[in-house]
Amino acid sequence: MANRHLSRSIVLQALFEWDLNAVDKKDVIDILDRNIEEFAQNKTDRPFMEKLLTGILSKQPELDLVISKAAPEWPIDRISPVDRNILRLGLYELLFSERSEVPAKVAINEAIELAKQFGGDNSSRFVNGVLGAVYKEIGEPGKEEQSKRRKKEVPFDQMPIERLSGAVVYAEENGEMYFALVHDIFGHWTLSKSKVADAETVEQGAMRALKEEIGLPVEIEAELGNNEYIATQPEKGKVRKQVHYFLAKAPYQELVLAKKGGLDDARWFRVADILALNFYEDILPIVTKAITMLVGRRSK
Template identity: 55%
Template structure:
């Protein structure tokens, strides 16, 4: 199992346990450290697990609102605890993750794989449907921020040509 996938698995298991046992913040670090020790002994970067969990917790209200909006027929408390936490984790990576390290479609696919591994028979389809809906609504976060490489290259070339022309004009 790839290190990042294992890390997401441990993060999801920790969030599941935290959510299932009443969402007591004081127990979260104990749960996370135990799960890292028990399930992720070979993980190269355990800080990735902690960062995922802390990010989900920090943005949980926002994540839950987005999930409720994307799946209005499924109130959050009626979504299976596993599925709810897989959605939170996938949505966190989709919205707030480093898009260069984890492109949005990879974040969605990883969440689907977690749902298939840990959830019920239809969990993968459910997670795919919810995250796919959100992805279609928001587009690819950060994609519009940077111009496509060809446009950028064309603009740079145009700027260089203008500068060269100015130099020629000044020399005449």
């Protein structure tokens, strides 16, 4: 672990120099190699360092957005270069690293240690606060890791299934078509969805989700398709989440975002603007299908 801590320190130094001197991202590997030559007697950890550094740089806009959401009173350019790059490093490991390689608590603790080593008097407390807030927001992964390790691996076909439903919501106003989307703290525009209650149909679940999440009464018009992914929950372990998406029509009215974790905005968008937004990979095909369906209706 001591060697891995040194590796993170070397990556942090490369990030600091890149940030402070406005170095082109494609030249940062040269900085890394220079630092490895100077500080790392054993160069066997170079693949880890390069992967970590290039990963952070590739995700920098998303990481900065998460920082700004988790610490809104501290604009990114007001955070010291050391602290903001420690946050970028810690957040990258917390959000994007393989959990088996870097458990969430390790990512946070390593960042705190870097803050103690390289930051100011209050750096470690600041880093701990920001990363701790994000850790809670994403469901405290790894909190019950020891108990999970004692459980046998559950085959895919035996995992519990959780049904969710949501919708691509559109409205028409003055000859224009608008779509209602929600924005999460990780910088993506996405669709309102909710867990389907035992007594509900998936259509009813979607209608309730939209009413509760953004205050819209909707009418379900068509089914758009399903997504499925595996999530890990502290109480249940691995769960298959099956999401049913619909096309729904709503009145063009003010969106009222419910105060709930994970979302920070809700807006209407015109068709011309919607495909330029930052979507999750599994959401974009659903939205595209809805737009294609509606445009096809108008052309008839």
